[in-house]
Amino acid sequence: MENHSRRSFLYSLSMLAAGTALTSPLYGFSTTKKLKLVLVGTGVRGISFWGKRLIEQYPDKLEFVGLCDINPGRVAYAKKFMGASCPTFTDFDKMIKEQKPDLIIVTTKDAVHHEYIIKGLKYGCDVLTEKPLTIDEDKCQQILAAERVSNKKLIVGFNYRWGPYVTKIKELLAEGAIGEVTSVDFNWYLNTHHGASYFRRWHGLMNGGGSLWVHKATHHFDLLNWWLDSDPEEVFAYGALEHYGKNGPFRARNCRTCDHKKDCKYYWDITKSDHDMRLYVDNEKYDGYLRDACLFRNEIDIYDKMSAQIRYANKAVVNYSLTTYSPFEGWRLAFNGQKGRIEAWTDIPFFKNENLSQAELHAAEMNQNLKGDTAVEPVILFKNWENFKTINVTSERGGHGGGDKRLHDKIFVNPNAADPLKHSAGVRDGVMSVLIGVAARKSIQTGQPIKIANLTDLKPSANRV
Template structure:
């Protein structure tokens, strides 16, 4: 166990590496005990990826010593689902004071991430937070300030970097296969199952999730920052709400009680989802959170179509779009370079010549195991004056394209292995991916080009690696 624990501590330090903000290594005095972890926020992601999976895979080197949530019913469920015996708390400060954790994992509503990150750092704990880091530039700066004053580390749990497919794109670009990258087109399509789900939940309110520019697109912007190997400098964006919210003709309180559900194409029967019923529906009485809210309630104030242009410090120009009501779920990216072009895409049905179950796609992505065998996805590399080359990459849809398992593997199983792709994400990565979405939202509201340097005291840098 001693060797595993040393590897774990080393891995946390690697994950927190930052180009600009100095970070100290973890300095636990564990002697012969396990790493003590607490989790705040017991929703789907917290209880599964950062909860149950850690318990099942790494109980030899870590233990949960506390769970915290404002909903006591969800806490009871989480404890049973994760298979832990630790105490539960509705008061975060009391949990930290009594359990004295080494590491705090934050998986609460996005708008409250900063509260627990800052408190955790101030209390002398290392913190790992789910993406996005936070929801606006003021909270970003507060987190930066707290991290600087602390002798502890903040880690952002980006997993898309770790999928083999996305890593292969990074490798090909880094090798200069298309010369110096000059521009990028990136388009993400959320289907009418997954895309619609954001508008049912708290994500549909700007005050809770900062819009999908922040909650969803921060994943994409982190990938792009990493692929492009530079920081964003300026952002201009358009966005609107044209499908969901007040645009709907049919409207009810929620799917379960709706009088017109038989007529609604977006009707979702939550009663067929046992986990959602046990975690959310059975505990509505505690905090009033409804998981199957109407997509067309008038309080929704986020965008359902989004487009942005981003200029990077190294002069790369990015064209980005996000659609939330596509017939299919997938994405495309194209990199134009001085010596060619690289194209990649996933799950575009008519290009894969297969029928994909759109209703099950997101569930399969979140699932940590896959039944797919010997599946490959192509990346197209086209050099000037030559025919194109097809690079085939082993692919699994489960666990965010294999990124979930690879991220945990790096942290807990093989942290000492050199990573030539620089996939470890620290606070600067979290901030810069966050600021693109925040800037895009501000650009829509003001009609102006937003400079990233005006949002926090972090100056964009030309080359990150």
């Protein structure tokens, strides 16, 4: 009976991954039987958002039965920080064989997501992975193949979809407020706090995160795919490394040992964070990973300036750009349709004559406890030959616009709830968002437009299933 209950629950979970409305009874959650979780990859996102918060918010729904990381010191600290009582492992296979989890949560370095996803599916577990799904087309294809022969499913943690502000945009588009969408302008600005942080970490290397075309822009491409309800068809892009890396005026191994602390505007003192010191610095001796590595080191090989044009299967055209050293953090968006236009933005300071502290704004967005301030942001709806309408939406600055906690609640509290706007994301969503970034990289390298259909065996669809 217990095995039947577990199968029934995991079937419901797999339907969530596919974005299907759930009708099966929820057997897996009860006060006597909890969902058994393991976490592989105990970096800050894993142990906070997918670790400590789950333990604190859903103690009657789930329990961690194992934590795994290649760094034994980091996984030991993760257990204490999360307040978990489970064993820790440096051997993933040993953990799965001994603990027999229901669900594996993957929050490792992006480049090895595929290893744990594929192993997890082969072990007969459902898998939930942080975005991005992986970093290149070959790994995407491996994941697709593994998922198809498995009777398990894969959930991709696309949290931005769940925020109230982006949901309002989706609602307007879905109801045809501006008719058929013909083109989109989407500009994302990372400030000199947030943008710089990627170049300090493993994300600054192409073989770690696939560049910000994949690690960061996957968020944005998934939003576009979801908003347009269509798959990307072709990508042409430009990109360069002109600010960070070898372009810096001086460099060192890391900030703590740098001789230019007084001169470098990007100097970051990790010693001011007890959490970062315990999680990262105390455990450098095991794997040599420096959380405060110099963002001007020569080995950085990703782009810091990026622009792409994306043609969708439904013939909509998107102009996208990502800036990584902006004076302010935020984004601007415009949809052009046959019957009108939608304009939207968040945190553009001069629109409200605000003088926000960019350091505090970055801290609020990175707040893993999801207690960021609320803000009212407008969505402007123009209809041809009519006056424009301002729709005010209350959003949240912490937790990816309020999407983080809503994603958690959908998975662990209300998996049977209707999903009319298709917020839930599965393997196809993960692959299509990654492939835009992969195509952008290939376009920069070749100087040619790249067809999405040539990258994996998934063929773009004008209307997403």
